[in-house]
Amino acid sequence: MALMKEAIAAWNATPRPGHIRSVLHAILDPVNQQGPFWNAHYQMAKIKTPIEFINSTHRALGAQISGKGLTERMSDMGMELFQRDDPDGYPELGYEWMDTHNLLERLRFCQDLAMNGDFAAGEWSLQDLMKGQDLSTPEDIIEYFDQALFQEQLTERRKAVFLDFVNSDDAGYMDPVEALKGRAKQRRLEQMVGIILSTQEFQFQ
Amino acid sequence: MFSRREFLRMNLAAGAAGFAVSHPFLLNRQVMAAQSGSSAKRMIFIFQRGGNDGINTIIPRGDKEYNQRTRPTLHIPETDALDLGNGFAQAHPRLEPMMDMYGNGTGSLAMLHRIGYAKQSRSHFDSQNYWEHGVPGDAGLKEGMFFRQLVETLDMSDPKNGFVAASVSSSQLLALRGESPFPSFKAAKRFRLQGNENLANKTLGREATKGKPVPRGVLGLYESDPVMMSDQKKLYTELVQNTGQALGSTLKKVQDASRCAYEPANGASYPNGDFGQKLQEAAMLIKRTDVKILGLNIGG
Numbered sequence: 298m299a300l301m302k303e304a305i306a307a308w309n310a311t312p313r314p315g316h317i318r319s320v321l322h323a324i325l326d327p328v329n330q331q332g333p334f335w336n337a338h339y340q341m342a343k344i345k346t347p348i349e350f351i352n353s354t355h356r357a358l359g360a361q362i363s364g365k366g367l368t369e370r371m372s373d374m375g376m377e378l379f380q381r382d383d384p385d386g387y388p389e390l391g392y393e394w395m396d397t398h399n400l401l402e403r404l405r406f407c408q409d410l411a412m413n414g415d416f417a418a419g420e421w422s423l424q425d426l427m428k429g430q431d432l433s434t435p436e437d438i439i440e441y442f443d444q445a446l447f448q449e450q451l452t453e454r455r456k457a458v459f460l461d462f463v464n465s466d467d468a469g470y471m472d473p474v475e476a477l478k479g480r481a482k483q484r485r486l487e488q489m490v491g492i493i494l495s496t497q498e499f500q501f502q
Numbered sequence: 503m504f505s506r507r508e509f510l511r512m513n514l515a516a517g518a519a520g521f522a523v524s525h526p527f528l529l530n531r532q533v534m535a536a537q538s539g540s541s542a543k544r545m546i547f548i549f550q551r552g553g554n555d556g557i558n559t560i561i562p563r564g565d566k567e568y569n570q571r572t573r574p575t576l577h578i579p580e581t582d583a584l585d586l587g588n589g590f591a592q593a594h595p596r597l598e599p600m601m602d603m604y605g606n607g608t609g610s611l612a613m614l615h616r617i618g619y620a621k622q623s624r625s626h627f628d629s630q631n632y633w634e635h636g637v638p639g640d641a642g643l644k645e646g647m648f649f650r651q652l653v654e655t656l657d658m659s660d661p662k663n664g665f666v667a668a669s670v671s672s673s674q675l676l677a678l679r680g681e682s683p684f685p686s687f688k689a690a691k692r693f694r695l696q697g698n699e700n701l702a703n704k705t706l707g708r709e710a711t712k713g714k715p716v717p718r719g720v721l722g723l724y725e726s727d728p729v730m731m732s733d734q735k736k737l738y739t740e741l742v743q744n745t746g747q748a749l750g751s752t753l754k755k756v757q758d759a760s761r762c763a764y765e766p767a768n769g770a771s772y773p774n775g776d777f778g779q780k781l782q783e784a785a786m787l788i789k790r791t792d793v794k795i796l797g798l799n800i801g802g
Contacts (some may be wrong), residue, residue, distance in 0.1 A: 342736035375673040381802050382551060383627050391738035392644045393561065397675035397749045398686040401693060404720060408696040458722040467700045471716070492705070496723040497742050
């Protein structure tokens with residue numbers, strides 16, 4: 298709210314009110330870089346809307362989009378493209394997009410996409426990514442996504458969940474991924490990517 | 503998917519349960535009833551969005567402003583409308599199938615009409631919000647009135663209250679929205695993680711509590727980070743974490759409830775389509791879970 302006041306003050310401060318550069322200057326504080334705009338507290342604090350979530354998931358994997366499946370997945374997350382009843386546009390507030398249904402649909406989408414389980418929603422290749430980025434172990438993959446998506450802010454606790462996941466069989470028993478081969482190994486690694494994209498930090502932008 | 507208008511028509515024709523009640527006092531009474539442990543009372547609320555002509559649904563015949571002059575094309579003559587036996591109001595002729603339930607005012611159907619609030623907003627959408635959060639004038643409030651009532655009267659940290667209210671909707675209804683999430687889901691059958699039961703359990707991390715020291719699966723990923731200082735918490739951090747944890751308990755509840763196919767009782771037949779399916783889900787959950795308040799939504 299303090300920032301809002303400053304912006305309003307800047308709007309009124311010029312002889313003819315509404316000098317856009319002055320207003321932006323007040324908001325962005327480009328010289329000192331001390332204002333609320335730069336406060337880490339407000340960074341990555343906004344919950345992605347479904348379309349943002351879907352797009353960011355695709356970008357994270359470098360997935361190819363084909364078919365019309367994406368709009369359906371968006372509807373499943375409660376955001377019907379061009380179909381909003383209210384005339385005020387889809388909200389940007391986190392409360393509107395975070396509930397058990399919505400979160401579950403996001404997790405299902407990450408699982409589907411990571412394991413190439415819904416080609417209508419897009420497809421990608423873990424092998425290509427590993428080759429292109431020179432990744433060979435699950436730890437490498439985790440580090441890659443930590444850098445690409447989370448500015449290396451993921452805690453050891455989160456990484457432990459990913460590693461536990463990749464080194465467990467479907468029933469949850471210890472089963473090191475390094476001992477697996479071929480398709481089974483790839484499937485396990487893809488599952489882990491699905492879990493990385495499912496973490497709470499990925500809900501934010 | 504059918505519209506609110508079609509729903510109204512269908513609902514009246516079939517005499518199906520479910521009537522939009524939007525009067526705060528009555529709602530309060532219902533919520534109270536829902537809370538007393540011994541009571542089997544449940545409440546389903548259906549929010550019909552869009553623009554119903556309320557004046558022609560329950561007609562204020564005794565109001566001299568209801569006439570051919572003020573409603574040149576929408577006026578319903580006295581002889582066409584249904585008498586409600588109170589010397590003032592009449593009902594739209596198409597409400598005829600509900601008259602049995604109404605029982606001339608002594609039955610189980612109450613109709614509350616001409617309900618408003620002070621300083622009525624001219625914004626349809628702000629008005630919708632006011633009815634759901636119960637604080638007219640505060641269009642930005644994000645806390646629903648049922649939510650507020652429930653968290654003020656129940657111990658929400660007790661897991662057995664986690665499913666006291668839910669919405670059968672692809673997003674949480676405002677009336678039930680608040681800082682700690684009540685579950686919402688669109689279709690019980692789809693309310694599951696991918697893969698077979700083993701893999702779904704592994705993904706959720708259900709085994710996390712069974713003595714394994716590291717957090718596991720989704721439940722592990724949505725725990726609050728113990729090293730995080732409270733001033734590092736951002737606006738939605740708790741909401742996201744609480745939703746993740748609520749998802750865990752809700753998944754099991756809904757899956758258990760929908761494990762066997764549901765046969766509608768008393769010869770009920772639900773229409774095809776999205777909303778008919780949600781009504782059926784609501785009936786199933788009312789019978790098979792301890793949910794007390796269920797919210798549904800239909801567009802106009």
